[in-house]
Amino acid sequence: MTTATLPTGESLPDPDCWVRRAGADPVGTVAARLSVWDAADVLLAVEAADETTIQDLNVKTRLYGQAGYPVYWVVTQRAIYEHTGPIPTGYRTRVEYLHGERIPVPYTASELAVDDLIAAHSG
Template sequence: MTRPALAYHWSQSEFVRAWEAGAFDRRVELVEGEIWPVVIGSWHGDTVGQLLAMLPRSGVRVTTSTLPTGESLPDPDCWVRRADADPVGSVGSRLSIWAAADVLLVIEVSDDTTIQDLNVKAKLYGRAGYPAYWVVTQEAIYEHTGPISTGYRTRVEYRRGERIPIPYVDVDLAVDDMVAHHDA
């Protein structure tokens, strides 16, 4: 009888020490004790750029920094927080922790990671209490709202040709304007 190999579960402090020491040879994130590679292709990068250019900025800060969430250190593609918010703590010497009420929108642009973003990360961000989470794919934006301990109560799909409301202002934007066109 063979025994399954034990997977190593990284703590937040172990990950930060390794990251600050330059132990990783590529961009990675810590998700529920696992180290996930962060891969950014052309469509992904173009879409993040479009989102950063389009998201309304009045009274908020739009950032691409790591967002400490529970014991994880996910690296969302961008997220929005209140401009007047102050961090409620820190992880290591360079990462700020924010109150869930100050994090207005978290966005993952999803090319090769759609299943993980719609499931694992939705649970992670919902459990943290972030009020709105988007997964942006080449075909649609999936908006998650109503955070609960197991994820989100509601997921609505906005397809190309439709408009999506921006959760922190009284504005909606065209999905086509926020999602880069895929070049074959």
């Protein structure tokens, strides 16, 4: 059985979830157990972060950007950080979406409400 993850060069960060293009097939495997996907087939990589926020906003942003994944979200209790425009050092753009805002999702031609993705935080 092959596990799906997103290898990035020499690293194997394992996103909490990701979305791939319908009908996409792996382009290879790593150690015969991890599927390798073409970056063009990965529509969105997501990390749910609280204790790992610093690592997800820095180290993993660089890894996913270098690999060419077009959109990367870091989801925290307070905000969703959307990274777009992959470049060798990470991403060109980072937008912070807060409660009450909506995130455009181009590959679905729709938007998602931040409040539907993260619970309201009191305090």
